[in-house]
Amino acid sequence: MAEFREKGPRGPVDHQKVPTRAAVFVPVFKQRTEADGRGTPGLEAVRRSDEARLAEAIGLAAAIDLDIVASAIVTGQKPQPAALLGSGKVEELKALVAAEQVGLVIIDHPLTPVQQRNLEKELETKVLDRTGLILEIFGRRARTKEGRLQVELAHLNYQRGRLVRSWTHLERQRGGAGFMGGPGETQIEADRRQLQEKIKRLEKELDQVRRTRQLHREKRRKRPHPIIALVGYTNAGKSTLFNRLTGADVMAKDLLFATLDPTLRKTVLPHGTEILFSDTVGFVSDLPTHLVAAFRATLEEVLEADLILHVRDVSDPDTLAQAEDVRRILRDLDVDTEDAEHVVEVWNKIDRLDEDERHRVSAARASLAEQGSAHLVSAVTGEGTDALLTDIEQRIAGHLTGVSVDVAPEAMNFIPWLYDNATVTKRDDGEDGVVRLRVKITTQARAKLHRVQQETSGITIAW
Numbered sequence: 001m002a003e004f005r006e007k008g009p010r011g012p013v014d015h016q017k018v019p020t021r022a023a024v025f026v027p028v029f030k031q032r033t034e035a036d037g038r039g040t041p042g043l044e045a046v047r048r049s050d051e052a053r054l055a056e057a058i059g060l061a062a063a064i065d066l067d068i069v070a071s072a073i074v075t076g077q078k079p080q081p082a083a084l085l086g087s088g089k090v091e092e093l094k095a096l097v098a099a100e101q102v103g104l105v106i107i108d109h110p111l112t113p114v115q116q117r118n119l120e121k122e123l124e125t126k127v128l129d130r131t132g133l134i135l136e137i138f139g140r141r142a143r144t145k146e147g148r149l150q151v152e153l154a155h156l157n158y159q160r161g162r163l164v165r166s167w168t169h170l171e172r173q174r175g176g177a178g179f180m181g182g183p184g185e186t187q188i189e190a191d192r193r194q195l196q197e198k199i200k201r202l203e204k205e206l207d208q209v210r211r212t213r214q215l216h217r218e219k220r221r222k223r224p225h226p227i228i229a230l231v232g233y234t235n236a237g238k239s240t241l242f243n244r245l246t247g248a249d250v251m252a253k254d255l256l257f258a259t260l261d262p263t264l265r266k267t268v269l270p271h272g273t274e275i276l277f278s279d280t281v282g283f284v285s286d287l288p289t290h291l292v293a294a295f296r297a298t299l300e301e302v303l304e305a306d307l308i309l310h311v312r313d314v315s316d317p318d319t320l321a322q323a324e325d326v327r328r329i330l331r332d333l334d335v336d337t338e339d340a341e342h343v344v345e346v347w348n349k350i351d352r353l354d355e356d357e358r359h360r361v362s363a364a365r366a367s368l369a370e371q372g373s374a375h376l377v378s379a380v381t382g383e384g385t386d387a388l389l390t391d392i393e394q395r396i397a398g399h400l401t402g403v404s405v406d407v408a409p410e411a412m413n414f415i416p417w418l419y420d421n422a423t424v425t426k427r428d429d430g431e432d433g434v435v436r437l438r439v440k441i442t443t444q445a446r447a448k449l450h451r452v453q454q455e456t457s458g459i460t461i462a463w
């Protein structure tokens, strides 16, 4: 967890902007709330410690240009409707905020619009809740047009939710139904309409971008390369592993959500199988449902993957809770996380474990044996990655068969087809003009190859 604390704000540098002095507070209530529980019901063992929650919140805050000058776990009996925290606590925070000249307060808990407004008034600073913070981070990280549009849309939907809620809240205060008109309401109505229009415009634009991407995807689908998707909690080491496995140079920094847009890269496995690796957005606990929905399209890469690698940071004391969060989001996306054939766990950062911890992790892994194994790796040192690649190849090979193809000179035009529809693992250009190829091919492409062979003379195939 120290890892989070070491992080400085390393977002895209804006030289004109001095980092905002910020404070991070994690409310913890004796009377547990759903948001506070954060784990899966019944999974007490994986419930985050308060310290881990604080460390993560600081890490998230540091992911944007903030200078964290104060942080604390704030305990209370139960959430208060007015300002989430009781008035005594708010007073304490106010003093801290003033003493440290804090310009932004992050509350790692969902806030109702009323709570947010009241806290802003009391503390005399801007206040962000967890969703607001995650949206800020996403906004800064999105690179592609689609990514940017998705974030903007999620932001607007978030705002819309807050407008609607505060509006109904006003209604209730005024005595509820029957009250029509009035300046406040008209203004909110107008704001809502404007938001609605903007949302519609964005949705249309996004649709267009997606259609273009869909076309690319369909083109790719015709290719025979299996797709392996890397998923995992933010900072688990997906991009580092992606680089290690593909030799790519994707930004892998101590930067949360460095990968917001999916990145695809082709690589060749030890025995010559070509595959595409896809690096995807990092997950985080309490990812608001509408945000997951917004990224659904991006995550379609994951849904269509032949194999999903769930990358976990096993050096993080919170690794169990993080894994559970990732599984929950995957399940939301209709991925069967119990399917060990399809989802493989990769336990990363083992170089950070001492002897005892290694033992413990190995034992935990051994106990998994029945449900499919996990790979112990270090994306940084490369330990375990060869075995991982070999395992991937074995799993993928089930989908591919090897075929030998001899192409006579009169059928040379057929060779590019073969490169497009199969993975060529060996090629001999014989002196007799015959090109002898060894290829790996999907069942689908096999049927096509059979048809092409019947229509073209000069092709000999040993199935």
Ligand SMILES: Nc1nc2c(ncn2[C@@H]2O[C@H](COP(=O)(O)OP(=O)(O)OP(=O)(O)O)[C@@H](O)[C@H]2O)c(=O)[nH]1
Pocket (backbone or CB within 6 Å): 232, 233, 234, 235, 236, 237, 238, 239, 240, 241, 251, 252, 253, 254, 255, 256, 257, 258, 259, 260, 280, 281, 282, 283, 348, 349, 350, 351, 352, 377, 378, 379, 380, 381
């Ligand atoms: N010691 C050690 N550090 C690692 C390892 N893998 C990744 N890291 C570090 O962990 C940090 C996060 O790595 P990334 O690869 O950016 O993580 P990610 O999962 O892609 O992060 P998001 O983009 O936030 O989803 C970086 O500082 C990496 O250098 C590992 O095997 N060992």
